[in-house]
Each structure stands twice: as C-alpha cells, then as structure tokens.
Amino acid sequence: MTDVTHGAPVAAPRAFVSPATERRVVRIVLVLVAIAFLAIFLFLPLISVFYEAFRAGFSAFLRAVTERETASAIRLTLLVAAFSVPANLVFGVAAAWAIAKYEFKGKSLLITLIDLPFSISPVTSGLIYVLMFGAQGYIGPVLADHGIKIIFAVPGIVLATIFVTFPFIARELIPIMQAQGSQDEEAALSLGASGLKTFFRVALPNVKWALLYGVLLCNARAMGEFGAVSVVSGHIRGKTNTMPLQVEILYNEYNYGAAFAVASLLALLALFTLIVKSVLEWRYADEIAATRRH
Amino acid sequence: MNALASIDSEGSVALGEPVDVTIENVVKAFDDTPALHGVSLDVKAGELVALLGPSGSGKTTLLRILAGLDAPTAGRVLFGGEDALGLAVQDRNIGFVFQHYALFRHMTVFDNIAFGLTVRPRAQRPSKADIRRRVLGLIDLVQLNGLDKRYPTQLSGGQRQRVALARALAIEPRVLLLDEPFGALDAQVRKDLRRWLREIHDRTGHTTFFVTHDQEEALELADRVVVMSKGRIEQVGSADDIYDSPASPFVFGFIGESSLLPVTVADGAAVLDGVPTGLSAPGAAAGPATLGFRPHDVVLVEDDGPALRGRIIAERRHGARRRLELEVGREHHRAEIDVEVGAPRPEGGRIAFRPERWRIFPPR
Numbered sequence A: 001m002t003d004v005t006h007g008a009p010v011a012a013p014r015a016f017v018s019p020a021t022e023r024r025v026v027r028i029v030l031v032l033v034a035i036a037f038l039a040i041f042l043f044l045p046l047i048s049v050f051y052e053a054f055r056a057g058f059s060a061f062l063r064a065v066t067e068r069e070t071a072s073a074i075r076l077t078l079l080v081a082a083f084s085v086p087a088n089l090v091f092g093v094a095a096a097w098a099i100a101k102y103e104f105k106g107k108s109l110l111i112t113l114i115d116l117p118f119s120i121s122p123v124t125s126g127l128i129y130v131l132m133f134g135a136q137g138y139i140g141p142v143l144a145d146h147g148i149k150i151i152f153a154v155p156g157i158v159l160a161t162i163f164v165t166f167p168f169i170a171r172e173l174i175p176i177m178q179a180q181g182s183q184d185e186e187a188a189l190s191l192g193a194s195g196l197k198t199f200f201r202v203a204l205p206n207v208k209w210a211l212l213y214g215v216l217l218c219n220a221r222a223m224g225e226f227g228a229v230s231v232v233s234g235h236i237r238g239k240t241n242t243m244p245l246q247v248e249i250l251y252n253e254y255n256y257g258a259a260f261a262v263a264s265l266l267a268l269l270a271l272f273t274l275i276v277k278s279v280l281e282w283r284y285a286d287e288i289a290a291t292r293r294h
Numbered sequence B: 001m002n003a004l005a006s007i008d009s010e011g012s013v014a015l016g017e018p019v020d021v022t023i024e025n026v027v028k029a030f031d032d033t034p035a036l037h038g039v040s041l042d043v044k045a046g047e048l049v050a051l052l053g054p055s056g057s058g059k060t061t062l063l064r065i066l067a068g069l070d071a072p073t074a075g076r077v078l079f080g081g082e083d084a085l086g087l088a089v090q091d092r093n094i095g096f097v098f099q100h101y102a103l104f105r106h107m108t109v110f111d112n113i114a115f116g117l118t119v120r121p122r123a124q125r126p127s128k129a130d131i132r133r134r135v136l137g138l139i140d141l142v143q144l145n146g147l148d149k150r151y152p153t154q155l156s157g158g159q160r161q162r163v164a165l166a167r168a169l170a171i172e173p174r175v176l177l178l179d180e181p182f183g184a185l186d187a188q189v190r191k192d193l194r195r196w197l198r199e200i201h202d203r204t205g206h207t208t209f210f211v212t213h214d215q216e217e218a219l220e221l222a223d224r225v226v227v228m229s230k231g232r233i234e235q236v237g238s239a240d241d242i243y244d245s246p247a248s249p250f251v252f253g254f255i256g257e258s259s260l261l262p263v264t265v266a267d268g269a270a271v272l273d274g275v276p277t278g279l280s281a282p283g284a285a286a287g288p289a290t291l292g293f294r295p296h297d298v299v300l301v302e303d304d305g306p307a308l309r310g311r312i313i314a315e316r317r318h319g320a321r322r323r324l325e326l327e328v329g330r331e332h333h334r335a336e337i338d339v340e341v342g343a344p345r346p347e348g349g350r351i352a353f354r355p356e357r358w359r360i361f362p363p364r
C-alpha cells in the first residue's frame, strides 16, 4: 500500500510548455535576423541589379543586350551550356551508376575526385587547362601542329566549364541511387527486359527528379561560371567572351547600364532555375516522395 | 477457377509450362567465403517447395542462382532437363518475387503487372488489347480489382506483395521464385496471404520455390520442405517427415523448441557425463551423439534411478505451464523443461526428470 496524503488542493499546473520551445521573444528575434540577413545580402542586390538594368528604360536595355559583342557572348554561353550539360549528364549518370551499384577498389577515391571541382578554386581549374593545352603546355603544341586550338578558344571554355560543373549531376544521383539499390533493375531483368529497356524504363525514371534537379543546377552554373572560363578564354571580344566575362568587361569600361543589363539576364536564369525547381517539387510532391521513400 | 479460365478462354494465353528443376552440387562463394557448399535438389514440375532456414543460411543465394541474378561458382541447374545456367536472366522465364516487392514506383498497378509483356520484342509482344485483358485477369486473380490505377505507395504491404506476384505471373513463368514474400508483413496478413498463395498455386500449378525463415509458414504451405543451414541442405521432406523424424539436431532445434545435450551411446543407451540416463538409443552406434527432447515432453521423476538431473537456475511463466532453465549433468549443460505451474519447488533447486519422447542424433 502506498500512503496517500490528503492535503490542501494542489494549484492547477501552469500551461505545459514543450521544453524544446524557445520563448516568444527569442523566436521573433531569430526570424527577424534571418529576414534582415536575406534582405541585405540577397534581395537588395537582386533588386538593384534589375533596377540598374532598366534605369535607362526598356529600349536601352534591349539595345544593350542585342549589341553585337553582347549578343555574341549570349550565344557563346548558350553554346557552352549546350555542350557541357549533356556531357555532364552522361558522365554524371555513369559515375553515379558505378558508385551506387558496384563494389570496386578505389571507389572512395572516385567519390572524393568527383567532389574535387567543388573544393578547388575555379581559377586553378582554368590554369590546369592552360598548363595542359596552352601554347607552352604539355600537349598544346602537338595539338597546335594539327591546327587544333583549345586555349583562348571555344573548346577550352567548354572543357573548363565541364570540369567545374562535373559534380552537380553525379552528386544529386549518388545518394538516391544508393538508397534504391539494384532490386528494381533486377526485377525488370527477371521480367525479360533487356539492359537498355531496364535502364530507360526503370532505372532512369527512378531518379528522374534528382536528375532534373541536377541538370538545372549544372546548367545554372555552366552559364554563370566565371573564374575557370576567364583563365582559358583570352577575352577575345565577340569571340571568346561568355556572359559573365562580358559583364566584367562592360563594367570595367564604366558601361554600367549594359553591364547590369547582361547581369540581370544571369539573375533571371537563377530565378528561373529556382522557380522551375519549386514548381516541380510542388507539382510532383507525391511522386518525389515516392522515389525518395523506400 | 474463373479468373484463369477467363484468361485461357481468350485463346491468347497459355500458362508457362511448369518444368522439373534439378540442382546439382551447386557451390557459391563470395570472395572466398562460401555461401553454398554443394547443394543438390530435385523438384518435380508443379511442386511447391519451401526453402526453410535461419537468416544467412543461403536461401536467397540459391534462389538468385536459379533466377540467373547470380552465377554459381560450381554446379549445374537444369530446367526440364535443359541446362539453365547458359541462359541469361531474361531468357530463363522465371517469375521472381522480392522480399521488399521491388515494384516500379513510378508505374501504376496496371503498368507494373503489364511490364513483362510490354518490354517484349515487338514480334513476341501481345496486342494492347490482349495485354489489357491479361492484366485485368491477373488483377482479378490476386483480388485487387479496382486498384489498377493506384501507385505502389498508395497500397498496403499485403496489396503490394500481391501486385508483385501478379507481375511475376504475367510473363507465364516456367518457375516461380518467392524470396520471403511475406517477411515484411504483420502476422495476420501473413496468415491470410499464405492460404491465398496456396490456392493460387493449386490453380496455376507453377513449379514454385518459396523461401522463408518461418517454420510454421513452410510446414503449412509447402508440398515439401527443404531445411537449410550454413549453406547446406539439412533435410528434405514433407511437413510430417520434418516434424516427426528430424534428420539432425539442427532440424530438431529449428522446427520447434528443444533442448540438446551431448551424450555418449553405450550398450544401446545414452549416458550423460558418465551417468546413465535410462534413455534407450536403439540403432545408434556407440560413441558420442546428441540427445534431443522438447521441453513439453518431460516428466519429473524420483531421484533414485537413471534419469537426467539438473539444478534450476531460472524459471518463468510459459503459457499454461512453467518453464525451468536448468544446468544439467556434471558439466552444467543448459536445458529447458516445462512443469506444472503448481509443482512444488524441490529442495536446493535440484530436480530429476525424464523425457517421454527423445531422439538420439549421430555426430556429423
């Protein structure tokens, strides 16, 4: 028997507060700090880019972005993305596949190497290409003998961009492929599907959202890359300038309106990427959850 | 009968002709660690065989070799007398049902089941209308009517497993391989599906291998049970064979609760640590052996004649009776026996008992 003491009625306990909940003031302060930070470092610059771009009116903006050298920079940027994104799509899927589905020696080294472009300064990446393919480089002279020019030409820009954007797609795919394992593919094979059909009808759809996301990020970075491209481009006007390089040139020439006009296009690309990503996540939330869950 | 009859009457579908399966001395090693040590088994066309064994005994490995998802290190596999190892997984015509379903998550139930038909080369692919008829027939067979437009995530575990089975059946397999198909489901669903699977098998008549670690499931479902341990087949037989005449201490212990004691056979009787037990060992060769009995097959006896003697080290309630954990013999072997709940606790916890039924197993 437990002793029960009957005493004065106990005061009602205070409203329960979860121990993990901060005080109201703390919450408000935290939210305000976050918003202030975003406003100062993100929204304000973004808005001022568009403000500067359109300060002289829409026709001035149009004139700036259709000017011969700028138009050529836009075309080159699209061209570079058109080469480097598909190339990284193939490399990324292949690398992620190898890492997620097979066991082999040196696998962790490969994973580290895939991250290398993330950790290395883009300028260094560019210099590596100059060292390889430049006029004084290891194989540059040999290529030059055959009339192939890489550095200070479009191929060098494409190569440097591929290098810098290599991790984006592979990085998106590896975790999801690892989580999914090989069972779905084995099921497809046992049902009589050929290797190709298994890949295109089962393996690829299983990772399509991660893949699309990776492609978006890869594309945004491919179009926006500055450092590595700057080193290998040679800044030949109307020839080897991409949009980011063109922005810098215009800016250095005190042509602020035109510089911001081109910069605003790059900012638009970023916004577009974010919007497409959000729309996809919202529209296909169920399916995305289904592919993530196991 | 009607589901399949309706598929058959369309004239476009013949069930995959079930075949005999012969497994000869199959060995499988993963990086030098052996997973199967020479497994041999003959299975007749249309038979439902359960592969029963604890986790890690090589059941999945054997199933994957039959399917062509893995290649054996040595040995032969014949389907209907023909070498199957030379055939790629796609050409073996097997239906494989995975433990975790492996349904295609971006496809509806209908598309999942139709998959095996739609990926066929054009020349062998049935018409769209035929595929539709067959898939709907299978949906009816596995009792998922009305769910054909659902995605796998919108189904319960039991429903998913039925989709997985329908998908495997759609390709008219010669052999059906099920790897712990009900392993991830709760007890009641397991029981229902078990009965249901047996009915489907009786209707469709596939040669079926069914992997499980649940002895009740194996004994209830299968025509024959293959008990596996550590990459070897311990025993093959009917549920009665396995239960009534276990071939080894392992099978005896795996099939039900048991106590196993190392004894010596001398003059046709078992001796424990030099003390006669009074338990006869007819037909057993003299020398070391294993004595096995079930905890519920034991009676307490007076401590004056040949018997097993032990000291109680723990006791607990076990259903309607009380289970005693004992140290038996001079070398303190562990054993368990059941006694009546009201049985008086003996002086000093010392107790003498005698199994009413027991088995003597020769050493390996």
Ligand SMILES: Nc1ncnc2c1ncn2[C@@H]1O[C@H](COP(=O)(O)OP(=O)(O)O)[C@@H](O)[C@H]1O
Pocket (backbone or CB within 6 Å): B030, B034, B035, B053, B054, B055, B056, B057, B058, B059, B060, B061, B062
């Ligand atoms: N891919 C593999 N690589 C290495 N060892 C494996 C592999 N698959 C299975 N094994 C080993 O083979 C043995 C049998 O495994 P498995 O066939 O999965 O057993 P079960 O299905 O009966 O649980 C285990 O010891 C397991 O660790």
Ligand SMILES: [Mg+2]
Pocket (backbone or CB within 6 Å): B056, B059, B060, B061
């Ligand atoms: Mg297994």
